[in-house]
Amino acid sequence: MIATKSMPKQSMYDTVIKQFNKTAEIIDLNPNIKKILEITNNEIVVHFPVKMDNGKVEIFTGYRVQHNNALGPYKGGLRYHPTVDVDAAKALAMWMTWKTSLAGLPYGGAKGGIQIDPRNYSDAELERITRRFTYALGENIGPEHDIPAPDVNTNAQTMAWIADTYMSTISTSERSQNQHVVTGKPVGSGGLEGRDRATGFGVYLTTKELVKSRGESLKDKTFIVQGFGNVGYWASKFLIEDGAKMIAVQDAHATLFNEEGISVEKLFEHSSPRKGSIQGFTEANEMDPAEFFGLECDILIPAALGNQITGDNAYTIKATIVAEGANGPTNEEGEAILLEKGITVIPDILCNSGGVIGSYFEWLQNRNGELWELDEVMQKLEKKLLQVFKKVEKEVEERNTDWRTAAYILAISRIETAYNQRGIFP
Numbered sequence: 001m002i003a004t005k006s007m008p009k010q011s012m013y014d015t016v017i018k019q020f021n022k023t024a025e026i027i028d029l030n031p032n033i034k035k036i037l038e039i040t041n042n043e044i045v046v047h048f049p050v051k052m053d054n055g056k057v058e059i060f061t062g063y064r065v066q067h068n069n070a071l072g073p074y075k076g077g078l079r080y081h082p083t084v085d086v087d088a089a090k091a092l093a094m095w096m097t098w099k100t101s102l103a104g105l106p107y108g109g110a111k112g113g114i115q116i117d118p119r120n121y122s123d124a125e126l127e128r129i130t131r132r133f134t135y136a137l138g139e140n141i142g143p144e145h146d147i148p149a150p151d152v153n154t155n156a157q158t159m160a161w162i163a164d165t166y167m168s169t170i171s172t173s174e175r176s177q178n179q180h181v182v183t184g185k186p187v188g189s190g191g192l193e194g195r196d197r198a199t200g201f202g203v204y205l206t207t208k209e210l211v212k213s214r215g216e217s218l219k220d221k222t223f224i225v226q227g228f229g230n231v232g233y234w235a236s237k238f239l240i241e242d243g244a245k246m247i248a249v250q251d252a253h254a255t256l257f258n259e260e261g262i263s264v265e266k267l268f269e270h271s272s273p274r275k276g277s278i279q280g281f282t283e284a285n286e287m288d289p290a291e292f293f294g295l296e297c298d299i300l301i302p303a304a305l306g307n308q309i310t311g312d313n314a315y316t317i318k319a320t321i322v323a324e325g326a327n328g329p330t331n332e333e334g335e336a337i338l339l340e341k342g343i344t345v346i347p348d349i350l351c352n353s354g355g356v357i358g359s360y361f362e363w364l365q366n367r368n369g370e371l372w373e374l375d376e377v378m379q380k381l382e383k384k385l386l387q388v389f390k391k392v393e394k395e396v397e398e399r400n401t402d403w404r405t406a407a408y409i410l411a412i413s414r415i416e417t418a419y420n421q422r423g424i425f426p
C-alpha cells in the first residue's frame with residue numbers, strides 16, 4: 001500500500017527494523033539468529049565535563065552503540081549533531097552491520113557521536129570535547145574491538161584527536177601500534193590517501209553502473225544533491241567529471257538552483273571558509289527548500305541526514321534514480337512510493353559503502369605498517385565496489401526484486417551463515 005500524507009512519521013530505528021523484519025521473512029532467517037540481530041549488543045552512554053573557552057564547565061553526552069560483531073570488530077562513524085541519541089545511534093549501527101557484511105569486510109557494525117551542534121563551539125573547544133569523549137569511552141573502543149570513523153560534522157582532524165588521545169592514555173606497552181583505533185585520519189598521521197573521497201566515489205560509481213546497465217551514460221544527466229559535505233561534494237565532483245550536470249544543491253542553510261549547471265569547485269571554494277555552508281553563492285538562485293526533491297532531474301542524491309524522503313514528499317520526486325549517499329535517507333513509506341513510481345533506489349548499504357571499504361584499507365595499511373599510494377587505493381576501491389555492485393545486481397535479477405531487498409538478503413544471509421558455521425545454533 002502506498003502511504004498517504006496523514007500517516008505518522010517513522011523514526012530511523014523503525015525504518016531499519018522494518019527493513020530487517022521484511023528480509024528475515026524472505027530468507028526464513030533462523031529465529032535464534034533473528035533474536036540476536038534485532039537487538040544491539042551494547043549501548044554506551046557517557047556524560048563528561050569539558051572546560052569552555054570562557055572558563056565555565058559544560059557537560060556533554062556521547063553515545064556509542066555496538067550492534068553486532070559476528071563478522072569482526074565493530075565499525076562505524078561518529079557524528080556530532082543535535083539529533084544524535086540512542087535510537088538514532090542504534091539505527092545507524094544496524095545499518096553499519098548490514099553494510100560491512102554486504103561489502104564482505106571482516107567487521108560488525110557500530111555508530112555513535114555527541115549530541116551537539118559543533119557550530120556553537122570554537123576549534124579549541126571541539127578538540128577538548130573530542131579528547132574528553134575519547135577518554136570517557138576508554139576501552140569501549142580499540143583497534144581490534146571497535147573502530148570509529150568520520151560521519152556528519154566530524155573529519156580527519158577529529159579522528160587525529162581521537163587517535164592521539166587513545167594512544168596516549170591506553171594502558172598498553174604497544175601504544176604507538178594502536179593508530180588503527182580510528183580510520184579516516186589525516187594522511188601523514190596514518191590516514192589513507194583517498195579515504196576523503198572514498199564514500200563520494202562509491203556513490204558516483206554505483207550510479208554510473210546503474211545508468212550503464214540501462215545502456216546509457218552519465219553524459220548530460222542532471223542531478224540534484226542534498227548535503228554538500230564530504231559525501232555530497234565528492235559524489236558531485238566525480239559525477240561532473242564524468243559529464244553529468246548538477247542543477248541544484250541543498251544544505252541546512254540554503255537551497256540553490258541553476259538549470260545551466262553549478263560548478264562544484266566554485267561552490268566548494270565559496271563554502272569552505274563558511275564552515276561548509278553554501279549560502280550566499282551568487283552563481284545560482286535560492287529556491288524554496290520544500291520544492292527541492294520535486295525538481296525535474298535524472299538523479300537525486302540525498303547526502304545529508306536520515307528520514308528525508310518520506311510519505312510527505314516521495315510522490316513529488318521526478319528523478320529516475322535515487323542514490324543514497326546518506327544513511328537511511330528514505331523511510332519505508334517513502335520507498336514504497338518511489339518503487340510504485342518505478343524509481344530505482346541504490347540503497348545506502350551499497351551506495352555509500354565506499355567509505356567503510358576505504359576505512360578497511362586504512363586499517364590494513366596501519367596494521368601492516370604500510371603506506372599505499374592514491375592510484376593503488378582507488379583501483380582497489382573500484383574493484384571492490386564493482387564486485388559488490390554486481391553481486392547485488394545479480395540478486396535483483398534472480399529474485400526480481402528491488403535493490404534494497406536484494407542487498408539486505410545478501411548482507412543478512414552472510415551473517416546467518418557465520419553463526420551457523422560456528423555451530424552456535426545447531
Ligand SMILES: NC(=O)C1=CN([C@@H]2O[C@H](COP(=O)(O)OP(=O)(O)OC[C@H]3O[C@@H](n4cnc5c(N)ncnc54)[C@H](OP(=O)(O)O)[C@@H]3O)[C@@H](O)[C@H]2O)C=CC1
Binds near residue numbers: 229325355356
Ligand atoms: N563521511 C563518510 O565517509 C560517510 C558518510 N555517510 C553518510 O553521508 C551523510 C553525509 O555525511 P558527510 O558528508 O560525512 O557529513 P558532512 O558533515 O560532511 O556534511 C553534511 C551535509 O549535510 C547537510 N545537512 C545537514 N542537515 C541538513 C538538512 N536538514 N537539510 C539539508 N542538508 C543538511 C550539511 O549542511 P550544513 O553544512 O549547512 O550543516 C552538510 O552539507 C550522512 O548521512 C552520513 O552518515 C555514509 C557513509 C560514509
Ligand SMILES: O=C(O)CCC(=O)C(=O)O
Binds near residue numbers: 078099147183356357
Ligand atoms: O568508515 C567507516 O568506518 C564508517 C563510515 C560510516 O560511518 C558509514 O559508512 O556510515
